[in-house]
Amino acid sequence: NAGVTQTPKFRILKIGQSMTLQCAQDMNHNYMYWYRQDPGMGLKLIYYSVGAGITDKGEVPNGYNVSRSTTEDFPLRLELAAPSQTSVYFCASSGRDRGHGYTFGSGTRLTVV
Amino acid sequence: AQSVTQLDSQVPVFEEAPVELRCNYSSSVSVYLFWYVQYPNQGLQLLLKYLSGSTLVKGINGFEAEFNKSQTSFHLRKPSVHISDTAEYFCAVSEGSSYKLIFGSGTRLLVRP
Numbered sequence: 443n444a445g446v447t448q449t450p451k452f453r454i455l456k457i458g459q460s461m462t463l464q465c466a467q468d469m470n471h472n473y474m475y476w477y478r479q480d481p482g483m484g485l486k487l488i489y490y491s492v493g494a495g496i497t498d499k500g501e502v503p504n505g506y507n508v509s510r511s512t513t514e515d516f517p518l519r520l521e522l523a524a525p526s527q528t529s530v531y532f533c534a535s536s537g538r539d540r541g542h543g544y545t546f547g548s549g550t551r552l553t554v555v
Numbered sequence: 556a557q558s559v560t561q562l563d564s565q566v567p568v569f570e571e572a573p574v575e576l577r578c579n580y581s582s583s584v585s586v587y588l589f590w591y592v593q594y595p596n597q598g599l600q601l602l603l604k605y606l607s608g609s610t611l612v613k614g615i616n617g618f619e620a621e622f623n624k625s626q627t628s629f630h631l632r633k634p635s636v637h638i639s640d641t642a643e644y645f646c647a648v649s650e651g652s653s654y655k656l657i658f659g660s661g662t663r664l665l666v667r668p
Contacts, residue, residue, distance in 0.1 A: 492654070
């Protein structure tokens with residue numbers, strides 16, 4: 443039972459490069475989320491999805507894109523990386539019962555230089 | 556707008572001493588409240604939650620929290636901390652029928668021998 447799997451764990455990008463952060467869950471959860479975590483700032487919601495084919499912006503979506511072609515996968519795309527996108531990225535998922543809270547992945551630490 | 560405030564960015568405490576981590580939220584409707592713990596270089600794990608009913612909820616590792624509706628607070632407590640409790644703790648709230656969690660900025664608990 444893997445839960446939420448994120449890859450890669452670490453990545454260094456040069457300014458202007460692009461990359462995709464992968465996220466997969468095996469719990470048949472409808473809801474998936476991408477957060478970024480910056481020191482002293484808590485977690486900020488980037489994008490979320492309520493099911494396959496449906497995505498919506500969170501609090502800080504600029505510079506990112508997502509897709510949800512299957513229930514299991516929710517990749518996050520960074521286009522034209524900037525130093526401001528240096529952060530730790532967490533993917534999470536949740537089921538129909540809101541009371542269960544979220545299951546988080548172990549995170550991707552991204553540095554843009 | 557919904558928000559979560561964790562007033563203490565860092566709480567140093569000696570081993571076996573009691574601790575309280577404070578969390579206040581703003582909302583005019585019913586809420587679900589959560590505490591998550593993040594150990595170094597790991598994702599977030601659910602510590603405990605308040606959905607309804609008894610205002611005192613117990614979680615893993617000896618932690619408990621009390622929901623106070625009149626003060627819009629959900630403070631986390633432990634009567635005797637261990638070195639292994641050193642981690643960052645996040646308070647989170649979901650409002651009404653929303654599946655989105657809003658997180659506080661986190662409190663770093665530092666337990667000293």
